[in-house]
Amino acid sequence: MHIDKIRVILSAHGRLTQPVDKLDDNSDLYQAGLTSLATVGLMLALEDEFDIEFPDSVLSRKTFGSIETIADTVEDLLD
Amino acid sequence: MCGSHGSLELAYDEYRNQLLDAGLLLGSGVSGVYGLSGTFEGVIEAFEKLITRHGSPLNPEVMRFPPILNRKTYLSTDHIETMPDLMGSVHTFKGDQRAHLKLMQKKHADEDWTTELAPSDVMMVPAACYPLYPTAADSILPEEGRLVDLRAFVFRHEPSPDPARMQIFRQREFVKLGTPEQAHAHRDYWLEKGQEILTSVGLQVEAIIANDPFFGRGGRVMAATQQEQALKFELVTAVASEEKLTAISSSNCHLDHFGKEFNIKTSDGNDAHTACIGFGLERIALALFKKHGLDPDKWSPEVRGILEI
Numbered sequence: 001m002h003i004d005k006i007r008v009i010l011s012a013h014g015r016l017t018q019p020v021d022k023l024d025d026n027s028d029l030y031q032a033g034l035t036s037l038a039t040v041g042l043m044l045a046l047e048d049e050f051d052i053e054f055p056d057s058v059l060s061r062k063t064f065g066s067i068e069t070i071a072d073t074v075e076d077l078l079d
Numbered sequence: 080m081c082g083s084h085g086s087l088e089l090a091y092d093e094y095r096n097q098l099l100d101a102g103l104l105l106g107s108g109v110s111g112v113y114g115l116s117g118t119f120e121g122v123i124e125a126f127e128k129l130i131t132r133h134g135s136p137l138n139p140e141v142m143r144f145p146p147i148l149n150r151k152t153y154l155s156t157d158h159i160e161t162m163p164d165l166m167g168s169v170h171t172f173k174g175d176q177r178a179h180l181k182l183m184q185k186k187h188a189d190e191d192w193t194t195e196l197a198p199s200d201v202m203m204v205p206a207a208c209y210p211l212y213p214t215a216a217d218s219i220l221p222e223e224g225r226l227v228d229l230r231a232f233v234f235r236h237e238p239s240p241d242p243a244r245m246q247i248f249r250q251r252e253f254v255k256l257g258t259p260e261q262a263h264a265h266r267d268y269w270l271e272k273g274q275e276i277l278t279s280v281g282l283q284v285e286a287i288i289a290n291d292p293f294f295g296r297g298g299r300v301m302a303a304t305q306q307e308q309a310l311k312f313e314l315v316t317a318v319a320s321e322e323k324l325t326a327i328s329s330s331n332c333h334l335d336h337f338g339k340e341f342n343i344k345t346s347d348g349n350d351a352h353t354a355c356i357g358f359g360l361e362r363i364a365l366a367l368f369k370k371h372g373l374d375p376d377k378w379s380p381e382v383r384g385i386l387e388i
Binding site for chain 1: 157160161296297298299300301303304305307308
């Protein structure tokens with residue numbers, strides 16, 4: 001699973017108002033302070049880390065809504 | 080797709096040439112930069128007065144800013160992060176006599192002389208409301224919030240053959256600073272009022288959920304977010320093309336973006352929310368010329384009556 005890596009990236013790029021280790025995998029990241037601008041940095045960092053490219057079809061608010069949804073998308077793109 | 084794109088270009092060229100031939104637009108040799116005739120300007124003035132007649136009963140504070148703003152203010156917004164390709168940075172010459180000679184030599188040799196320039200303290204204004212926020216910085220709003228009436232030339236570096244996509248144009252805006260409810264109510268009020276005003280002068284408009292032209296692939300996430308939250312609406316109508324409608328007015332909810340950045344608080348101590356409605360004045364005039372003809376003297380008595388021309 002890539003959850004741990006995602007948590008590290010989220011911590012570095014998410015500019016959240018709460019520490020990432022206080023969040024559950026399904027916590028709402030927008031509630032935790034994720035802005036759409038920070039989402040861009042998060043997306044680019046995820047792409048670099050996992051050597052993937054998010055296609056237009058997943059570039060939505062929902063994709064970055066929780067650690068779980070990010071992990072699901074990353075998993076799909078790695079398959 | 081090719082055919083459709085081609086017909087769009089044709090529509091742009093056709094309408095632009097009509098406007099140039101009629102002397103309404105005066106070409107500059109640069110795409111999207113025009114002078115305007117007295118007739119064109121007269122339509123803008125008449126439409127602005129119409130907006131004022133609708134807006135003044137709300138008793139807004141009226142402010143007018145120049146088309147340049149403090150570079151520091153520019154950097155306090157996230158424009159450089161979100162729309163870097165549209166920015167305009169004002170550079171000037173700050174060197175001594177020797178540096179001037181170098182500048183001249185480069186110019187005469189047809190080399191890139193702009194490398195001898197340095198940034199000034201100002202940037203081009205990208206949206207009419209940007210210069211407002213620093214004037215409200217570190218303040219607490221009155222309970223009813225604040226309503227501000229703005230007009231400014233704004234610059235967007237997007238050269239285009241579409242006469243409606245100018246690089247520099249005027250926005251007339253009403254901005255609300257207040258609670259989330261006040262900002263939303265402002266947006267909803269003006270979305271409807273905007274449709275009423277534009278319909279009254281014979282323009283058929285449609286309200287659509289829209290997004291700002293955020294830069295790059297990352298911008299698609301921001302655009303999708305903005306769309307999903309329905310933060311931006313545009314009123315669109317046919318200008319150069321019937322197939323691709325043109326936004327002539329837009330209303331944005333900025334949430335607490337500017338309130339946070341500029342430390343503007345509501346009376347209950349929370350970060351202020353802001354929302355704006357903007358009328359694209361040149362585009363509205365272009366839509367009126369398209370709809371009613373290039374000679375306002377021949378427009379219908381109803382439209383002339385509403386515009387008081």
